[in-house]
Amino acid sequence: MFFVTPVFAQTKTSSTPQAIYKVDTDKKLIALTFDISWGNKVPEPALAVLKKENVKKATFFLSGPWTLRHPQIAKQIKNMGYEIGNHGNLHKDFSDYSDSWIREQVSLSEKAIQQVTGVKTTLIRTPNGDFNTRVIHCLNNMGYKVIQWNTDSLDWKNPGTQNIVNRVVKRAVPGDIVLMHASDSSKQIVEALPQIISQLRAQGYKFVTVSELISGAEVSSTVR
Template sequence: MKFIWVLSGKRIKRGLMLIVALFFALGIFYAEQQNIEVFMPLDPGPAAVYSVETDKKQIALTFDISWGEERAGPILDVLEQKGIKKATFFLSSPWAETHPDIVKRIVDMGFEVGSHGHRHENYSTLSEDQIRTQIRKAHHILSGLTKTEPNLIRFPNGDFDKRVLKIADDLGYTAVQWDTDSLDWMNPGKEKIVQRVTSKAHPGDIVLMHASDSSKQLHEALPEIIDDLKKKGYQFVTVSELIAGAEVELNPVD
């Protein structure tokens, strides 16, 4: 009887160890699942578009305009001379309201118009009501001038936070940033602008440029940029076309 009791005790001990091990494994699995939910939320919320994932040699040239009247014309001239029929212009609504003739030319040339907001200030510093007011006011003005309701927005100074993205999304807007920044507003010289854009450009890229009067050298650099990208086989598309035809690279805000 003693031998049988010892053998049964060993079996019981093994069984208890197996049960403990099972509960330990289940605990680790649960903890890992909880970590996944914390660090990889199922719904991260609205995010800004910086570029798209694509094998196609497509690129979107974008131009911000918030002030001035001297640089937009020469830049449009270059686009016309080079046969570029697809580009996206992000217009500040006060500027657009005071330059309807230039806005009309942009629209007549077939270019896409997005919103650059109303007052040119950092939206992350505004209250939620102020953010809504700025976006709605710009929407009303740009819709009236272009006869088309914009659905893309690039916030002034590229500044935003989670609140700004959420409000823009609620109002039917997609936030658009950029992957290649020409830094044309710094006026570093034509060659440096050309080199910066052409060396960084890639399929699915969104390129930031400016047609405000602060950008004094872009109209000189733009012909060489276009020629170089054409030689490399790039097709010029609007931001909307780029987004519609490829997987979007989204950058949510922490």
Template sequence: MFWIVNARRLKQYLIILTAALFAIGIAWAERDNISIFTSGKNGPNAIYKVDTREKKLALTFDISWGEERVGPILDILEQKGVKKATFFLSSPWSKSHPDIVKRIKDMGFEIGSHGHKYTNYSSLNDEEIQAEITKAHEILKELTGTPPNLIRTPNGDFDKRVLKIADKMGYTVVQWDTDSKDWLNPGTEQIIKNVVDSAHPGDIILMHASDSCKQTHLALPAIIEQLRSKGYEFVTVSELIANAKINTNEVQ
């Protein structure tokens, strides 16, 4: 009887201990700003960040329209000596602004695709998805001389079909882990805070260089300075992928 009672207590203790360890694990992950992404067992996935202890991260800029904001952003990157960043360009915008595309390329920045029509790919059928990616691919390849292999889909929208089609076409779908929310125009200080407070090793940071984002170029100098003061090095998305374990988010 004594042994049975103690066995029951031991079982209770083990259950309590397991629950406590689980809670500690969650708290530790939250403390270190770690997002847990499952890669899934079948098919490709979108990349949000990479696992690395090195203080490297990627500044990324989406452009789909306008020409007033991108110039100042490129000027700031040049003035601050930022030689590596990734620009996701929509092909209609690129075709209308070949001189700006050339400047981005000549500055040595990585260029990825932001698609052709600005529409949610998950709402398209398979043939339409392939056609959209192909149109953008051909235009960007013609303008830059280099075929892109990274794509950030319009609105960041995708499903498993999009991932599989993109993968078959030689593309990796890239999302982000830190959103500057510059597209909301919340104020320069808030944009700086959104980025600097959330940035972490292996991070992919979302910003925009379209004209609708009126405060990005005002926030960018402080973002660069404060991240550097924390010891961060700026690299391209491709460099992050090549040098670290990928974190992905499984699509249901």
């Protein structure tokens, strides 16, 4: 058994609603996360890489409209055993809208994901990673943990495969949550992913889901 402490946003008081960026642990555990909100060209090749590299634990944040447009891929993610989180409905900054709008949007995406995959989501990554204290409070009241990231691959900028690999591998720390995308806008992630996986493994990292990372649950030494 290992124990971890979630690392939250910088806040003035501990009672302020917070988002989770990483966990404090000396164990070399890391959560690879993928946002998907558009396209069908990248998700399946990315999944094929994870299968080929025997990565059995990862977390995918799916938007509601994408899930409804590509149900077979969403089901494939679920059937491969990966964790599924919510990435909202319309890809707009939550902080620009009212609580009632946020609740409606999250409920729509939650319903879509559950309809297609059978998963009732409890983790959310807001569109564009946008939030403020009010947004987090609203999402917490809906039963969601707000998940950010500590290491951003910047893969959506398509800066070059090696730049993506280097950015992740050099910045990764124990307890990290890594942001990547499996949307079609991320044109280089499929090529970068095998190198990211192999180099992190070479450093001794084991791959876990976000929920496993933040729960402090027991993880077998065989986890990859």
